[in-house]
Amino acid sequence: MTGERGIGKSSLAHLARFIGKEPQQRLGTECRFATAYYTLDKGDRISDCCQGVIEKINTEVRQSLTRKFFQKLREMDVSLKLSLPFVGAAELGSKRSGRDNVDPEKMQRQFVRVIEALWDDLSEQGFNSVLLIMDELNKIHDKENLGAFFKKISEELVSDECRNVMIFAVGLPWLEGKIADDDASAVRAFQHVTLGAMLEDEREEIISKALAGCAVTIDAQAQQELSNWSGGFPYFLQQMCFDSFEADTDAHIDIEDVYSGVWKSMKQFERMFFGKVVREVEGKNYQKILESLAQTDEPEGMPQAELQRASGVKGVGQYLPKLKKDGIITSPKDRHYKLVSQAFALYIQIQGRLGRWRKDAETQAAAARDTQKAE
Ligand SMILES: Nc1ncnc2c1ncn2[C@@H]1O[C@H](COP(=O)(O)OP(=O)(O)O)[C@@H](O)[C@H]1O
Numbered sequence: 001m002t003g004e005r006g007i008g009k010s011s012l013a014h015l016a017r018f019i020g021k022e023p024q025q026r027l028g029t030e031c032r033f034a035t036a037y038y039t040l041d042k043g044d045r046i047s048d049c050c051q052g053v054i055e056k057i058n059t060e061v062r063q064s065l066t067r068k069f070f071q072k073l074r075e076m077d078v079s080l081k082l083s084l085p086f087v088g089a090a091e092l093g094s095k096r097s098g099r100d101n102v103d104p105e106k107m108q109r110q111f112v113r114v115i116e117a118l119w120d121d122l123s124e125q126g127f128n129s130v131l132l133i134m135d136e137l138n139k140i141h142d143k144e145n146l147g148a149f150f151k152k153i154s155e156e157l158v159s160d161e162c163r164n165v166m167i168f169a170v171g172l173p174w175l176e177g178k179i180a181d182d183d184a185s186a187v188r189a190f191q192h193v194t195l196g197a198m199l200e201d202e203r204e205e206i207i208s209k210a211l212a213g214c215a216v217t218i219d220a221q222a223q224q225e226l227s228n229w230s231g232g233f234p235y236f237l238q239q240m241c242f243d244s245f246e247a248d249t250d251a252h253i254d255i256e257d258v259y260s261g262v263w264k265s266m267k268q269f270e271r272m273f274f275g276k277v278v279r280e281v282e283g284k285n286y287q288k289i290l291e292s293l294a295q296t297d298e299p300e301g302m303p304q305a306e307l308q309r310a311s312g313v314k315g316v317g318q319y320l321p322k323l324k325k326d327g328i329i330t331s332p333k334d335r336h337y338k339l340v341s342q343a344f345a346l347y348i349q350i351q352g353r354l355g356r357w358r359k360d361a362e363t364q365a366a367a368a369r370d371t372q373k374a375e
């Protein structure tokens with residue numbers, strides 16, 4: 001599953017795990033999967049990922065495992081470090097646990113062997129499947145060949161007739177391309193899901209459901225703005241709704257409440273996601289360039305000439321290398337540019353609109369003062 005930062009991937013993956021773990025009466029599901037949820041750290045190697053997954057699943061199911069499993073493990077020459085509950089087994093592999101000198105091929109083979117042994121044991125105890133979730137796979141070390149890894153382990157599992165293992169790979173949109181570039185046939189091992197923004201109906205449903213439980217109402221226009229501005233990003237919607245609700249004082253959320261609420265949300269987004277970017281981008285020309293780029297949603301970005309026209313910044317080319325170096329814009333195609341994420345584009349758009357709203361409010365206040373004086 002791939003999708004933009006903040007679109008809800010991890011939340012959905014956690015839900016998948018929750019559903020998989022045990023039968024849910026309310027949801028009417030009957031799965032009983034042994035699950036592992038491993039989130040990669042920046043620069044993780046594939047061996048770290050294997051190690052992490054094994055540790056996670058071990059934590060979850062070790063109480064259910066039988067002696068037979070550990071017997072089997074002991075017979076393998078395992079260099080994965082596991083903390084096991086049985087005496088003696090705890091020593092397993094620890095002598096050779098210096099990860100750096102583990103041959104990666106061997107590591108991957110052993111990873112498959114351990115998973116297979118786990119499955120052999122768990123299948124006899126009423127488990128239906130093994131679900132291995134790897135989140136933030138985009139953080140994998142540059143040099144690692146993820147495509148080959150997934151292809152290899154999925155083929156080995158299948159050829160050993162171990163078909164009840166499901167790998168759930170989660171990451172940013174470019175991850176799919178990376179896996180395919182590494183090994184085109186690795187793509188076949190997965191059913192790819194792109195998690196997109198919430199639909200308008202869903203956004204509205206969230207707002208009306210949240211308000212249904214209390215005596216506060218909302219203007220249609222205010223609701224529309226919240227839905228638009230969130231761009232369907234769950235976190236944006238949540239925060240903006242929260243702040244608009246807080247800004248309201250008369251049990252009716254109107255557009256003014258939304259503006260002042262969203263003003264606060266922006267501070268929060270800055271703290272959480274965009275602080276560094278916002279601090280680094282100083283100067284009017286940079287701002288103008290970002291505002292123009294925020295208007296495009298072409299996957300390959302905006303041509304440089306068009307950017308120059310739209311932003312009105314002369315010699316726009318001199319500003320772009322710094323923005324690119326700072327990781328604020330990307331260049332998907334030669335002389336084409338876009339902002340690094342859709343969430344950031346939304347942020348810039350909202351910032352522009354709020355700026356105009358503030359200005360209008362100030363002009364109106366000044367006009368009101370003038371009339372008062374004249375009277
Ligand atoms: N369906 C949803 N409804 C409401 N809020 C959501 C939903 N999905 C995610 N969120 C919220 O959005 C934020 C980002 O979600 P997360 O799953 O961390 O995104 P990602 O992993 O894609 O970066 C979290 O604060 C989460 O609580």
Ligand SMILES: [Mg+2]
Nearest residue numbers: 009010011135
């Ligand atoms: Mg996430």
